[in-house]
Amino acid sequence: MLNPKAKIRLSILVGAILFSAISIFLIFKTLEDNIIYFYSPSEIKQINDIDTNKSIRVGGMVKDGSIQTKKDEIKFIVTDFKNEIIVTFSGTVPALFAEGKGVVAEGKLQDKEFFLAKRILAKHDENYMPPEINKNLEQNAK
């Protein structure tokens, strides 16, 4: 039989391990639920069942001449030179957002043609492209 002192130590140890295990599980569970996948317009065309509740990122180029500013939103087309998607957004855009520039929009799909953005990321200079876009554009240029 364990003496009372050892009993307390053991229960603390078991408690600590249990608590840690639960926490690690929680980390990964929340991570799974909150990762935001990145898609190009072409990849969106290939998705079979779109989840309109999940946040994703769409990236590509802002099509030339596609930006329209309306009363309550900005509308523009993101292209990867193969396929396009129409993005609507309300709010201020980053300073480097412009036609013909790389853009990443974060938000939700409404269907395969329309994307409702919550956030626009376009922070890069002339010598820099968000790495996520590069790969996709590279493949499509083939």
Place this chain on the structure above:
Amino acid sequence: MLSNFGITFLSITFLTSFLLIYLSFNELKTANNKIPKKIYNFSSLQLIFTILSFLTLLAGFVVSDFSMSNVFENSHSTKPLLYKISGTWGSHEGSLLLWINILVLFSFLFLFYSNNNNKKFQLYTIIFQNFLIGTFLIFLLFNSNPFSLLFPVPNEGLGLNPILQDPALAIHPPLLYIGFVGSSIYFSAALAALISKVETKLFARVIKPWVSLSWFFQTLGILVGSVWAYYELGWGGFWFWDPVENSSLMPWLLMTALFHSVLVLERRLGLYSWVIILSILTFTMSVVGTFLVRSGILNSVHTFANDPSRGLFILTFLILMVFSSIFIFFKYSTTEKNTFKFLSKEFFILINNWFMVFFLLVVLIGTMYPIFLDTLFGTKISVGPPYYNFVLAPFLIPLLFLMTSGPKFNWISSESKKIFDLVFFISLFIFLAILFIVKEKNLIVNLTLIFSIYLTIQSLNDFYKAFKNKSINLSRVISHFGFGLLIFFISINHILSIEKNFNLKVGDEKNLSKFLIKFENIESYKIDNYQTIIGDFQILNKKNLIKKNLKPEIRIYDQPKTMTYEASIDSNFFSDTYLTMSNVSDSELFNIKLQIKPFMNFIWLSVFILSLGGVLNIFKRIKKV
């Protein structure tokens, strides 16, 4: 000209660090317990020459010597003096030079001011620290030389990225670097302590002020960085869980864990191996952060030029550092017996450490997961702020509670104390009063509010008691008070913030439920090195009929040609009204973002109070010695 000076100074620094290692090794063999004068002299010499090399680069920036490619790429002759100076550490090369300066400074300070009468320990620390200095000097000289020349010499420089031309960002890197590069000294000291088998209590006493010092600067550095993000990035937030921010938070968490457990070790109550591990981990995490930021493998809102060869060097350095630390640790560490009493002060400090390590894991996993997924499976993902908020928020509640209760307990003994005392009921009452006004329904937010109020009030109570009873640790009271306030104001800010997005033409009005916004006018000027477009807005608060005039700007800089949006912030102490304006494709409609951000000033203030506790810790140490 300046370039030659700079390289010469750096070479001398390299030579001295080599000599210091050599001399210290030799000195280890001698029997007397006195460190010879020449080691002190070389250390002073090393400090003088690194500072000289730094001043040389600074001079290059001040006089706009464009024959140095670093100056050419990051400065411009028409730039204000402050930004010429801050340009010195604005680039990768310059910031690395600052790194080395801080490494050397801490090596010097440790040798001169950490007199612990243990020659072996002190010399080994100097040896390890100079290994770090030497390796980084090699990196600087051969890969990222700030003094490299450019020919033909250009007439004009390219200018510093305008988004970096901000007073907060001018002081942000030095503060942060003193923080996490400063942690190098207890990294070196930990390895030295293992090899020289130093007495554990002495080790705790020696590293404590350095831990407090680096923690203080790290806290301030993070604060200034957040202030900058809030005022300059124009998103109205102060923390984005951006990888770059995360890499400054990770060492901070470890430092926090470290100086709590040092308190235990100081009383010879065990945790020796754990303190050693934490000391090693803190600097390791700082280097990991530097690797993530500088190698360009992360996709961050903060753009740094990326160059794989830099990443490769830092990674190699990291691998060497980690493996040799593990080797030394397993070779020299001894098993110890920890006798921990349940419900004693040290028990609570151990729990604090558990929380810090948990937070570290959360942040580390969130930051690294995308890299792993991309490399292994080619899947591009990002981890957004919701992940951090969901995981961290529930754990803040027990942490706040333990921060309140833990300090009440005594060392070693394990008597139980009354936990829900009068202070708790006062706090509950205050919370109910606040709830009546803000009407928040989220359980987690409400619990966070209760316990942050409890911690704040309890700390105030302790503060009052501390004047009568000298045994109460005042720096703990101040820091815990600051932390309680911080969480309280962040929660309130989270509840009461308002954000509205819309587009307006000049002369138009927007009618919101609580505000009426009128876009009065637009003006354009040419100022110094940029063209500015200023919008004139009237914001009427429908409730109290207070009118505010806000003037957000769009700036177009010449050198280099870039555009920035400057938010206009009206701060009336309790609440900020935050307005940003942007414009795309020369449309006549401007995109407007209106945000009401209550208690922002209080958030900054609480972090400042939090950091003050650290300062007190440093001075207390000095007084005793």
Place this chain on the structure above:
Amino acid sequence: MKKNKLIIIYAVLIFIFLILYLSLDNKKIYNTEDLVGKKMNEVDLLYFESEGTFNTREIFKNKFVLFNFWASWCAPCRKEHKNLIRLSKNKNLEIIGVNFKDSPQSAKKFLEELGNPFSILAKDPDGKQSINFGIYGIPETILIDKDSNIVKKYVGPLNLKDVNEIRSIVEK
């Protein structure tokens, strides 16, 4: 016990470092190498100094043409400039410079300072035409042959190796 612990720690660390090492190699700089071998797009470009435009297909029908995209604000452009001057001495090759998002004054100053290797100098003040070449960052250089096929694309500054490669292609 101690040994096992060490082995596990080492294994985990080696795995982490390996991933970090591999991630360094992941290509981050955008490139459109895949355009190589295709016909060049027809683009109308503005002359840098005189009025009017010219079409990229109409010029230098029977020569190799090198398009170079540069700006005075771009540091690597400055580094590669001497290599362009070297190439400009080659008789089989004409270099067309496209000045990218630059102010005319500083572009002129840049050329006065470092020399002008360009047979024709065009400008693209807002960067819109360059997109048709697949250009997003500068410097970038495109070599096309006598039939307007893209032979080579160079992302980033030209180095001596590139210069020799271009020479050998052109002189074949």
